Amino acid sequence: SMCAAASGSAAPASASHQVFIFGCTGDLAQRYLWPAFRLVQLERPSLQLHCVTRGSLNADRFLAGAEPELRDWFFEKVKLHQGVRDRAGYERLCSQDPDESPAPDGAISSRRRIFYLSIPPRSYADVARAVQLACPHPAGSPTSNEFVLEKPFGSDAESAESLAAELAEAGVSEAQLHRVDHYLAKPVLASLLQFRQANPHLESLLSSAHVTRVEAAIWESLGVEDRLAFYDSEGVIRDVMQNHLTEMLSLLLMDLPPSEPPPPDWLESEKSRLLAAYCPLLGERHLLAGRYAGFGGSSATPTFAAAGLTVCRSARWQSVPIFASAGKRLAFKASFIRLRFQLATERTEDELLVFVGGDAKATGLARPLIACSSGLRCRPSAGLSVLPSNEAGLSSGEDAAETESLLRFPTDRYAFFSAVSEQESQNSYVAVVRQLLRSSSESPINSCFVGLPSLLASWRLWDPALAAVADLAELDDEDSGLRVYPSKWLPDLIANQRGQLQWPASPKIESPSSKATQTTKALQSTANLIRLDPAVCNGASDCEFLLHRGSPLSLSRQLAFRIASKVKEAFIASTATVYGQKNQFHLALPGGQSAQMLMQFLAALSRDDDTLANAFATTLHIWVTDERCVHDDPGSVTQNESQLNSAVIDRNFLQQLPSAARLPLHHLHFPRLLTADVAGCRAAADAYASEVDNWLNFRSNISALPPSFDFVVLGVGTDGHAASLFSPHDLDKWDRSMPISSAEDQLSQGCEQSARVTNSPKAPFLRISLSSCRIASSSEVAFILVSKAKQAAIDLIAKPRETELKTPIYVHLLRLVGKKRGRLWVDHSLDFNNIV
Numbered sequence: 001s002m003c004a005a006a007s008g009s010a011a012p013a014s015a016s017h018q019v020f021i022f023g024c025t026g027d028l029a030q031r032y033l034w035p036a037f038r039l040v041q042l043e044r045p046s047l048q049l050h051c052v053t054r055g056s057l058n059a060d061r062f063l064a065g066a067e068p069e070l071r072d073w074f075f076e077k078v079k080l081h082q083g084v085r086d087r088a089g090y091e092r093l094c095s096q097d098p099d100e101s102p103a104p105d106g107a108i109s110s111r112r113r114i115f116y117l118s119i120p121p122r123s124y125a126d127v128a129r130a131v132q133l134a135c136p137h138p139a140g141s142p143t144s145n146e147f148v149l150e151k152p153f154g155s156d157a158e159s160a161e162s163l164a165a166e167l168a169e170a171g172v173s174e175a176q177l178h179r180v181d182h183y184l185a186k187p188v189l190a191s192l193l194q195f196r197q198a199n200p201h202l203e204s205l206l207s208s209a210h211v212t213r214v215e216a217a218i219w220e221s222l223g224v225e226d227r228l229a230f231y232d233s234e235g236v237i238r239d240v241m242q243n244h245l246t247e248m249l250s251l252l253l254m255d256l257p258p259s260e261p262p263p264p265d266w267l268e269s270e271k272s273r274l275l276a277a278y279c280p281l282l283g284e285r286h287l288l289a290g291r292y293a294g295f296g297g298s299s300a301t302p303t304f305a306a307a308g309l310t311v312c313r314s315a316r317w318q319s320v321p322i323f324a325s326a327g328k329r330l331a332f333k334a335s336f337i338r339l340r341f342q343l344a345t346e347r348t349e350d351e352l353l354v355f356v357g358g359d360a361k362a363t364g365l366a367r368p369l370i371a372c373s374s375g376l377r378c379r380p381s382a383g384l385s386v387l388p389s390n391e392a393g394l395s396s397g398e399d400a401a402e403t404e405s406l407l408r409f410p411t412d413r414y415a416f417f418s419a420v421s422e423q424e425s426q427n428s429y430v431a432v433v434r435q436l437l438r439s440s441s442e443s444p445i446n447s448c449f450v451g452l453p454s455l456l457a458s459w460r461l462w463d464p465a466l467a468a469v470a471d472l473a474e475l476d477d478e479d480s481g482l483r484v485y486p487s488k489w490l491p492d493l494i495a496n497q498r499g500q501l502q503w504p505a506s507p508k509i510e511s512p513s514s515k516a517t518q519t520t521k522a523l524q525s526t527a528n529l530i531r532l533d534p535a536v537c538n539g540a541s542d543c544e545f546l547l548h549r550g551s552p553l554s555l556s557r558q559l560a561f562r563i564a565s566k567v568k569e570a571f572i573a574s575t576a577t578v579y580g581q582k583n584q585f586h587l588a589l590p591g592g593q594s595a596q597m598l599m600q601f602l603a604a605l606s607r608d609d610d611t612l613a614n615a616f617a618t619t620l621h622i623w624v625t626d627e628r629c630v631h632d633d634p635g636s637v638t639q640n641e642s643q644l645n646s647a648v649i650d651r652n653f654l655q656q657l658p659s660a661a662r663l664p665l666h667h668l669h670f671p672r673l674l675t676a677d678v679a680g681c682r683a684a685a686d687a688y689a690s691e692v693d694n695w696l697n698f699r700s701n702i703s704a705l706p707p708s709f710d711f712v713v714l715g716v717g718t719d720g721h722a723a724s725l726f727s728p729h730d731l732d733k734w735d736r737s738m739p740i741s742s743a744e745d746q747l748s749q750g751c752e753q754s755a756r757v758t759n760s761p762k763a764p765f766l767r768i769s770l771s772s773c774r775i776a777s778s779s780e781v782a783f784i785l786v787s788k789a790k791q792a793a794i795d796l797i798a799k800p801r802e803t804e805l806k807t808p809i810y811v812h813l814l815r816l817v818g819k820k821r822g823r824l825w826v827d828h829s830l831d832f833n834n835i836v
């Protein structure tokens with residue numbers, strides 16, 4: 001049985017579950033939960049329902065607007081608990097007799113205690129903790145307390161993770177949690193996986209070989225209305241895109257289970273895999289955001305957003321543009337996914353429309369349905385039966401005239417399918433509640449509930465979009481920025497095959513004010529000069545550097561642009577090289593956090609720019625500035641946690657490249673470790689050094705270029721280390737038995753040794769690094785410092801030192817590089833006042 005599949009439940013009707021609804025007088029409870037629980041209780045009379053509030057409750061008033069049937073039922077069947085806010089209150093709650101009479105089959109084990117938290121998420125952990133303390137389950141009881149949560153589950157990946165951690169600390173395990181997404185309970189969505197299973201022909205067409213475009217939308221005609229306070233802090237991406245819209249897409253794009261029944265945890269892991277496969281949302285024009293005219297909230301809150309997604313890490317969907325949009329105050333209400341197909345065998349296009357719901361009059365579709373054009377040869381499935389086409393649409397007359405039909409072809413080219421049991425589509429919570437109460441032995445292919453892995457993966461997909469919107473709000477310019485769109489706007493964006501989006505020329509979408517435009521220009525011309533105290537620079541007179549500032553996002557973007565344009569220059573200059581050699585561009589990248597977004601941007605730029613893709617594929621060489629002497633042992637570290645810097649570059653750059661930009665293997669230069677001990681590390685360093693020399697000297701011989709890297713990007717540790725070069729001072733405190741270069745060595749590494757083993761004061765202790773001389777002789781070196789944690793490293797510049805040995809390595813490197821070739825790229829949250 002599926003999330004919304006019709007039937008009641010197979011669980012014995014005698015199982016006397018208890019459900020406590022917290023926040024039971026709130027909007028959600030009144031409109032959806034109570035009506036749903038009433039219907040379900042008719043099927044399961046033994047279900048015990050409790051309405052819990054912190055304050056006092058005036059039940060007459062609270063149900064004043066409700067249907068008489070619901071009122072009567074509520075007063076007869078639901079137990080009220082007011083003033084539940086302290087330990088005694090919770091204990092009273094749990095002393096409710098859970099109906100000890102054993103079921104006829106003796107199945108006491110099926111008794112469950114479910115706490116439905118229809119309250120603000122900031123209270124989840126507190127309430128869960130109080131429940132766990134006051135309501136321990138009797139020893140030996142096979143069941144435990146369970147909790148149902150409503151979104152929002154955090155406001156980004158980090159907060160979602162800490163909410164999960166808080167709940168875990170409160171003693172609630174993942175298995176005791178049910179995170180609701182009511183979209184998963186909507187009739188056609190709930191049956192979509194089964195529909196795909198029943199349609200192998202359609203399934204064989206669901207890939208980039210046949211699908212030319214995917215569109216997913218949640219368009220609403222209403223505005224934010226009386227939810228302004230809530231909405232203003234969320235915005236459209238958090239409100240419906242990270243959850244509902246992403247879930248809709250997953251149900252269509254994820255792989256089907258390999259076996260029946262699916263392996264345990266299959267749904268979560270398959271969803272997470274798909275979500276991690278999307279290219280990061282960082283390309284040019286892959287995100288538009290706006291707000292409707294007259295929106296009462298902050299000018300930085302989007303009420304509409306559109307994203308042009310593509311998939312980087314899955315062959316099945318590679319390079320198919322996926323447009324996802326959602327917004328309020330649009331032309332009409334419609335939630336749908338639409339796929340366009342170009343089948344080799346057919347001369348015409350084909351289309352699949354999953355119409356999840358919306359305004360019948362405006363969409364021309366009478367009810368939620370799936371529409372398949374004939375080439376897809378769809379058949380009904382469990383949960384979705386054939387719908388005669390005269391019942392699918394509004395027949396004719398005035399209604400049809402107002403229609404913006406979502407179908408692109410005449411009705412007679414489609415077959416229609418709709419949910420078997422229509423009346424349930426009114427309230428998705430009926431399906432949610434049924435699934436909640438279903439026994440765990442019935443394992444569904446689909447679920448109305450969202451697990452932690454896919455939740456976090458989804459936030460990780462949308463986090464860059466949230467950062468981009470924040471950036472847009474701050475730094476709009478003529479082509480981007482948070483636009484203002486008119487009420488009743490039909491979001492007819494201009495979209496291309498790369499997944500890029502543009503605002504339409506009409507109707508008039510207002511650009512941000514010119515004042516904002518000026519801010520942008522100021523921030524984008526970026527660089528200002530900082531002059532360091534000559535004492536810091538060891539008396540050198542040219543102790544000043546170009547300083548680029550910005551949000552982590554805009555900073556990474558600008559640096560990516562700078563590198564990309566240099567690679568392109570080198571590529572274009574190729575034709576002029578001697579001996580018919582392609583020009584080379586040697587880029588050394590670090591591991592660590594700071595440069596990850598830069599790498600993603602760099603890859604994203606090549607998805608939007610054929611010349612750059614070509615330049616990457618022919619001209620670019622990638623090096624790593626330093627590497628850890630550890631084995632990438634798949635048994636001990638998961639792929640995502642690999643300690644290798646080359647793995648960071650692989651994940652954030654190489655794997656994100658479109659196929660046209662893929663680098664030939666011999667343009668990738670990473671140290672290769674045979675054994676992770678001193679000897680192995682040394683051998684790898686030596687081999688790496690000769691590889692550097694060979695390539696750079698060779699190029700120097702055939703061109704007029706010096707034997708140096710073209711661009712080196714360095715992250716900086718909070719202690720001031722860079723490229724696994726630590727201050728000799730810090731090393732002195734550490735393990736002298738390590739094989740490493742003496743303190744003097746660290747500073748005076750000659751260019752005759754381009755890479756060598758270095759020592760780290762923290763694990764992994766053995767590292768390989770390019771020599772400081774090699775780094776310093778590069779054509780350009782970018783020191784990138786992102787996140788507040790790096791303030792410590794900046795403060796280190798200013799501190800006077802008793803000895804040279806105490807100067808942080810990156811300051812040494814800065815001096816060596818000099819002002820002509822060194823630039824600092826620094827997050828604008830970091831403060832230089834102490835220094836300049």
Ligand SMILES: O=P(O)(O)OC[C@H]1O[C@@H](O)[C@H](O)[C@@H](O)[C@@H]1O
Pocket residue numbers: 220239240335357
């Ligand atoms: O399409 P439905 O079922 O009306 O759901 C849309 C609603 O979903 C909710 O989760 C959002 O908070 C609302 O802003 C939105 O209106």
